[in-house]
Amino acid sequence: MFSVAMMNNLHRALNWKSLALFVIGFGTSFTFLSYAIETLPMGTAYGIWTGTGASGGALFGMILYE
Numbered sequence: 001m002f003s004v005a006m007m008n009n010l011h012r013a014l015n016w017k018s019l020a021l022f023v024i025g026f027g028t029s030f031t032f033l034s035y036a037i038e039t040l041p042m043g044t045a046y047g048i049w050t051g052t053g054a055s056g057g058a059l060f061g062m063i064l065y066e
Contacts, residue, residue: 001056003029005064029053 003025010018029049036045 001053001060004053004057005060008065 003022006018006022006025010022033045033049036049040048
């Protein structure tokens with residue numbers, strides 16, 4: 001969800017800080033997904049990861065970008 005916000009920030013102003021935060025956000029997200037796949041089936045972990053990102057991104061957008 002953090003990376004979704006950084007995607008908007010990166011679109012507004014292309015600078016190194018926004019790009020670094022964008023990459024760190026998605027990197028962290030994929031790292032946690034890889035940890036989840038170690039204990040959960042891949043389909044379950046991916047479904048939870050996708051659902052959390054989609055619903056969290058939508059809520060984040062509604063709250064911050066009304």
